[in-house]
Amino acid sequence: xxxxxxxxxxxxxxxxxxxxxxxxxxxxxxxxxxxxxxxxxxxxxxxxxxxxxxxxxxxxxxxxxxxxxxxxxxxxxxxxxxxxxxxxxxxxxxxxxxxxxxxxxxxxxxxxxxxxxxxxxxxxxxxxxxxxxxxxxxxxxxxxxxxxxxxxxxxxxxxxxxxxxxxxxxxxxxxxxxxxxxxxxxxxxxxxxxxxxxxxxxxxxxxxxxxxxxxxxxxxxxxxxxxxxxxxxxxxxxxxxxxxxxxxxxxxxxxxxxxxxxxxxxxxxxxxxxxxxxxxxxxxxxxxxxxxxxxxxxxxxxxxxxxxxxxxxxxxxxxxxxxxxxxxxxxxxxxxxxxxxxxxxxxxxxxxxxxxxxxxxxxxxxxxxxx
Amino acid sequence: xxxxxxxxxxxxxxxxxxxxxxxxxxxxxxxxxxxxxxxxxxxxxxxxxxxxxxxxxxxxxxxxxxxxxxxxxxxxxxxxxxxxxxxxxxxxxxxxxxxxxxxxxxxxxxxxxxxxxxxxxxxxxxxxxxxxxxxxxxxxxxxxxxxxxxxxxxxxxxxxxxxxxxxxxxxxxxxxxxxxxxxxxxxxxxxxxxxxxxxxxxxxxxxxxxxxxxxxxxxxxxxxxxxxxxxxxxxxxxxxxxxxxxxxxxxxxxxxxxxxxxxxxxxxxxxxxxxxxxxxxxxxxxxxxxxxxxxxxxxxxxxxxxxxxxxxxxxxxxxxxxxxxxxxxxxxxxxxxxxxxxxxxxxxxxxxxxxxxxxxxxxxxxxxxxxxxxxxxxxxxxxxxxxxxxxxxxxxxxxxxxxxxxxxxxxxxxxxxxxxxxxxxxxxxxxxxxxxxxxxxxxxxxxxxxxxxxxxxxxxxxxxxxxxxxxxxxxxxxxxxxxxxxxxxxxxxxxxxxxxxxxxxxxxxxxxxxxxxxxxxxxxxxxxxxxxxxxxxxxxxxxxxxxxxxxxxxxxxxxxxxxxxxxxxxxxxxxxxxxxxxxxxxxxxxxxxxxxxxxxx
Numbered sequence: 014x015x016x017x018x019x020x021x022x023x024x025x026x027x028x029x030x031x032x033x034x035x036x037x038x039x040x041x042x043x044x045x046x047x048x049x050x051x052x053x054x055x056x057x058x059x060x061x062x063x064x065x066x067x068x069x070x071x072x073x074x075x076x077x078x079x080x081x082x083x084x085x086x087x088x089x090x091x092x093x094x095x096x097x098x099x100x101x102x103x104x105x106x107x108x109x110x111x112x113x114x115x116x117x118x119x120x121x122x123x124x125x126x127x128x129x130x131x132x133x134x135x136x137x138x139x140x141x142x143x144x145x146x147x148x149x150x151x152x153x154x155x156x157x158x159x160x161x162x163x164x165x166x167x168x169x170x171x172x173x174x175x176x177x178x179x180x181x182x183x184x185x186x187x188x189x190x191x192x193x194x195x196x197x198x199x200x201x202x203x204x205x206x207x208x209x210x211x212x213x214x215x216x217x218x219x220x221x222x223x224x225x226x227x228x229x230x231x232x233x234x235x236x237x238x239x240x241x242x243x244x245x246x247x248x249x250x251x252x253x254x255x256x257x258x259x260x261x262x263x264x265x266x267x268x269x270x271x272x273x274x275x276x277x278x279x280x281x282x283x284x285x286x287x288x289x290x291x292x293x294x295x296x297x298x299x300x301x302x303x304x305x306x307x308x309x310x311x312x313x314x315x316x317x318x319x320x321x322x323x324x325x326x327x328x329x330x331x332x333x334x335x336x337x338x339x340x341x342x343x344x345x346x347x348x349x350x351x352x353x354x355x356x357x358x359x360x361x362x363x364x365x366x367x368x369x370x371x372x373x374x375x376x377x378x379x380x381x382x383x384x
Numbered sequence: 385x386x387x388x389x390x391x392x393x394x395x396x397x398x399x400x401x402x403x404x405x406x407x408x409x410x411x412x413x414x415x416x417x418x419x420x421x422x423x424x425x426x427x428x429x430x431x432x433x434x435x436x437x438x439x440x441x442x443x444x445x446x447x448x449x450x451x452x453x454x455x456x457x458x459x460x461x462x463x464x465x466x467x468x469x470x471x472x473x474x475x476x477x478x479x480x481x482x483x484x485x486x487x488x489x490x491x492x493x494x495x496x497x498x499x500x501x502x503x504x505x506x507x508x509x510x511x512x513x514x515x516x517x518x519x520x521x522x523x524x525x526x527x528x529x530x531x532x533x534x535x536x537x538x539x540x541x542x543x544x545x546x547x548x549x550x551x552x553x554x555x556x557x558x559x560x561x562x563x564x565x566x567x568x569x570x571x572x573x574x575x576x577x578x579x580x581x582x583x584x585x586x587x588x589x590x591x592x593x594x595x596x597x598x599x600x601x602x603x604x605x606x607x608x609x610x611x612x613x614x615x616x617x618x619x620x621x622x623x624x625x626x627x628x629x630x631x632x633x634x635x636x637x638x639x640x641x642x643x644x645x646x647x648x649x650x651x652x653x654x655x656x657x658x659x660x661x662x663x664x665x666x667x668x669x670x671x672x673x674x675x676x677x678x679x680x681x682x683x684x685x686x687x688x689x690x691x692x693x694x695x696x697x698x699x700x701x702x703x704x705x706x707x708x709x710x711x712x713x714x715x716x717x718x719x720x721x722x723x724x725x726x727x728x729x730x731x732x733x734x735x736x737x738x739x740x741x742x743x744x745x746x747x748x749x750x751x752x753x754x755x756x757x758x759x760x761x762x763x764x765x766x767x768x769x770x771x772x773x774x775x776x777x778x779x780x781x782x783x784x785x786x787x788x789x790x791x792x793x794x795x796x797x798x799x800x801x802x803x804x805x806x807x808x809x810x811x812x813x814x815x816x817x818x819x820x821x822x823x824x825x826x827x828x829x830x831x832x833x834x835x836x837x838x839x840x841x842x843x844x845x846x847x848x849x850x851x852x853x854x855x856x857x858x859x860x861x862x863x864x865x866x867x868x869x870x871x872x873x874x875x876x877x878x879x880x881x882x883x884x885x886x887x888x889x890x891x892x893x894x895x896x897x898x899x900x901x902x903x904x905x906x907x908x909x910x911x912x913x914x915x916x917x918x919x920x921x922x923x924x925x926x927x928x929x930x931x932x933x934x935x936x937x938x939x940x941x942x943x944x945x946x947x948x949x950x951x952x953x954x955x956x957x958x959x960x961x962x963x964x965x966x967x968x969x970x971x972x973x974x975x976x977x978x979x980x981x982x983x984x985x
Contacts, residue, residue: 064532065566067528067531067562123565127557127591130561231733233732235729235732245707245736246707246711247704247707248740264736264740294739333737333751334747335747355746357745374747375745377744377745378747
């Protein structure tokens with residue numbers, strides 16, 4: 014099968030990374046093509062429409078929708094302050110006058126002659142998009158954003174929580190299967206590699222010490238629930254306000270980080286990295302990522318979609334029991350269906366693990382590690 | 385590519401059809417043989433809407449390539465589908481359904497929640513959409529809450545209805561003003577205007593156009609409720625399908641290319657499955673419940689007395705949404721179906737790993753049992769939601785009399801009457817691909833708990849979506865494949881309804897089996913199985929105990945003809961709802977039930 018495609022995560026030491034930075038609504042791009050940008054630099058900004066307040070004035074003024082315009086002191090598009098008169102009646106006797114004051118500051122968006130509804134729009138909320146990675150603006154999307162090209166190490170995680178962050182990489186372990194024992198003030202402002210398990214204790218220590226991010230092989234669902242304060246039903250993350258960003262590179266549970274992932278992070282220790290926890294498995298998939306911009310003197314590899322499938326000798330990770338988390342190389346790719354212990358007849362492959370052990374696993378249960 | 389419509393039926397010899405699901409893309413090959421149209425080969429590959437490919441056609445090509453390898457027929461020339469067929473090369477048409485990218489997500493609005501709001505929901509659901517929210521003038525929310533809600537959601541499309549023709553204008557326009565103030569953005573294609581369909585009071589059209597015209601891509605169509613006693617859903621449904629293709633599909637990664645390849649419009653997967661469900665009910669004159677359990681969502685379809693209903697449980701599924709099944713059902717409800725213990729923390733991690741890597745499959749027997757336990761709960765929850773939403777609904781028939789409307793308000797009873805159900809059809813990976821058909825049979829019985837005499841079937845290789853869309857091109861081809869290759873009849877479940885103590889007799893039976901008549905007793909809490917092959921049909925005499933009902937009333941005898949299947953005949957004495965034993969006995973109980981049906985040994 015030329016296209017025996019198995020999804021894999023991208024883990025590479027030298028890459029050109031292209032990041033699109035778009036506004037949620039049209040706005041203004043404030044950098045130019047070719048310009049070098051820093052991760053915390055604003056590249057585009059816009060204003061989100063303010064919240065609306067609706068007032069049905071017909072009953073309060075004792076009039077009809079068609080006559081409402083005659084009672085309005087403001088017209089569509091006018092600015093109004095909170096407490097300022099918006100509409101009033103004009104009776105013969107002034108004491109009987111009814112005045113409606115605006116409950117909010119903003120502009121009058123619409124006055125409906127059909128429903129009698131007046132919609133006030135509050136002040137817009139400014140939104141800025143930052144560059145997120147150190148790099149160069151390679152393309153401008155007019156009024157929408159930019160694409161920044163960065164050079165360096167690129168690691169996709171499997172699951173994360175929390176938004177974008179950046180800081181120096183700090184390794185709290187020496188090997189990918191170790192687990193960080195305690196984190197102290199040395200991790201303040203840093204992204205910390207904690208080994209095979211991001212435990213609840215580690216997260217708490219990191220938060221207290223002021224770390225901005227944690228990277229580890231796995232985390233336990235139990236700890237994730239405590240971290241979020243709820244059970245995560247559908248994997249859509251990235252907006253959590255939990256004080257730091259957490260990225261698991263392998264999965265749930267205690268899982269040693271892939272050697273390659275760990276080696277790259279180790280090589281980048283002390284360098285500034287950008288990281289995002291946003292994960293969306295359904296509808297336009299997004300995986301968390303770690304980017305470490307480096308000097309551009311290495312031979313780079315484009316981070317572009319790969320169309321190749323599994324080949325003999327490919328490095329892979331098993332992603333389901335009973336070999337969950339283990340890493341090996343493809344040693345055979347039989348084409349015929351094969352029965353596994355559960356009784357299912359499926360396409361399988363043979364894998365030779367790093368310790369020489371051989372196993373047969375369903376093709377659906379492995380993930381290619383890009384080399 | 386030649387138009388499918390232009391082809392005469394006799395020209396249609398080879399069809400390749402795909403269903404681009406949220407997890408996998410399934411391709412099937414249909415060929416015209418001497419005996420008629422047959423489904424001959426299938427291929428499957430992960431759906432590639434996501435990064436790194438972000439192009440749905442890659443998964444389609446991979447799935448078709450697998451069909452090529454297995455069939456020996458060359459279908460692709462590079463990345464082009466070869467048409468028309470010439471000998472062993474190419475196909476005559478290519479057709480597809482899709483639910484990738486989360487399917488079609490809609491917000492609906494109507495003036496009165498129970499009237500036009502409900503009609504709008506039925507309209508959208510029947511078209512294959514997920515209804516994210518239903519807004520109405522009387523939904524209990526304040527105006528600013530409605531506006532905030534509309535803004536938060538990023539639907540693919542909005543259906544605005546409300547008012548009978550000549551009825552209220554102001555309430556309809558008010559809803560339009562809320563939508564305008566919220567100014568929601570479409571999920572795909574931030575630079576595009578959100579499609580809004582107005583299918584309400586014709587007198588309000590002008591004002592609705594004023595409120596929405598410049599800001600949204602507004603399409604005006606016929607009122608879905610022109611008068612109180614008439615529902616007219618088809619025109620709005622057609623508009624939904626058209627806009628689904630033009631605005632939604634065209635924005636999703638790779639779909640523009642896919643739309644160029646297909647010979648007929650791409651249908652939303654649930655819409656296509658609904659077509660086939662209705663065909664089964666119509667052709668066989670029976671009441672049917674069907675379920676399609678996918679990775680992200682579970683759809684339930686029912687046709688009772690000709691009335692079609694569909695619901696979709698947006699966050700109940702076996703991969704993307706599997707963690708939500710755990711959250712909604714609770715761990716105890718899932719573990720009650722397995723006869724062993726797993727440490728809770730470990731199980732939770734395993735379920736989360738399935739969520740983040742949705743395409744994996746159980747390699748171990750224990751993993752399979754846990755996955756099928758989760759499926760039982762997902763199916764049960766989805767069916768509960770279907771029954772709840774079908775309460776008081778009169779479905780999507782085009783004419784409803786005023787008397788029906790009053791009856792609906794007066795009774796409010798569910799249309800889903802399990803004792804009147806003739807056939808239960810399961811579909812979706814966990815049911816269609818279970819290693820043993822007995823497992824599919826047990827999952828259906830445990831989750832749906834059919835009453836009386838009910839025939840059970842599964843979609844053999846999940847081809848109902850493909851056949852649904854094929855029926856829009858060539859109904860005969862679709863029907864022939866459906867009858868010959870689609871459904872696998874599992875057999876028949878006989879389940880008396882009542883309550884009793886373990887060991888008491890709840891049913892006496894006499895079955896005229898091919899090898900000789902068999903009489904026996906069914907005890908409370910007991911499952912019995914007997915072989916009855918597919919195609920065989922036998923006479924049964926059923927005598928329930930005094931406080932038990934098998935379809936003819938309490939203690940009343942019933943004679944019926946039951947049909948066999950790949951599993952056979954299952955007699956279920958566990959009562960309704962199924963009575964589960966307490967902790968220690970439960971494991972023995974589950975083991976007994978599993979052994980009775982030979983599920984995992």
